[in-house]
Amino acid sequence: MLFHMSIAAHDPQHVAEVIAEFWGGEALAFPPVSENGWIALANDERCTALEVFPIDTVLREAEGDADAYGEATGLVGFTATHAAIATALTQRQVMAIAVREGWPAKYRNRGGMFGVIEIWIEGRQMIEVLTPDMQAEYKSTMSAANWRAMLNAAGAAAALS
Numbered sequence: 001m002l003f004h005m006s007i008a009a010h011d012p013q014h015v016a017e018v019i020a021e022f023w024g025g026e027a028l029a030f031p032p033v034s035e036n037g038w039i040a041l042a043n044d045e046r047c048t049a050l051e052v053f054p055i056d057t058v059l060r061e062a063e064g065d066a067d068a069y070g071e072a073t074g075l076v077g078f079t080a081t082h083a084a085i086a087t088a089l090t091q092r093q094v095m096a097i098a099v100r101e102g103w104p105a106k107y108r109n110r111g112g113m114f115g116v117i118e119i120w121i122e123g124r125q126m127i128e129v130l131t132p133d134m135q136a137e138y139k140s141t142m143s144a145a146n147w148r149a150m151l152n153a154a155g156a157a158a159a160l161s
Contacts, residue, residue: 006051033070084128
């Protein structure tokens with residue numbers, strides 16, 4: 001179960017506010033790692049959260065018995081880090097928010113298994129937003145047993161070619 005994760009953004013406050021909007025949650029300042037960090041809280045039964053740090057922040061291991069800390073590097077760009085998040089909103093509502101923000105967004109079907117709305121936060125950071133119907137698709141396909149069967153089927157298909 002995922003409780004929280006973090007991403008980086010040019011405007012951490014704004015990104016946290018939009019993520020909180022998808023969740024029907026709340027965005028608050030989150031200074032433990034960066035004085036300009038923000039956190040989107042879903043206010044759900046899992047206390048799901050997404051921390052959003054300034055674009056050039058990296059986490060560093062601290063010496064001894066201390067927490068990891070954030071350090072500005074001055075580097076920006078694309079990242080492989082992404083999340084799939086649930087929303088109670090409709091696809092139309094999610095797309096309207098993306099349009100309002102000027103963030104590229106489109107519906108995608110991942111491998112014929114489940115749909116997502118692929119949104120590019122600030123045009124550089126992908127997040128997948130799943131409406132209730134998409135969440136049901138995801139839950140019905142993304143088990144270890146189903147994934148193993150898909151890999152086995154792909155292996156069998158590769159062996160036949």
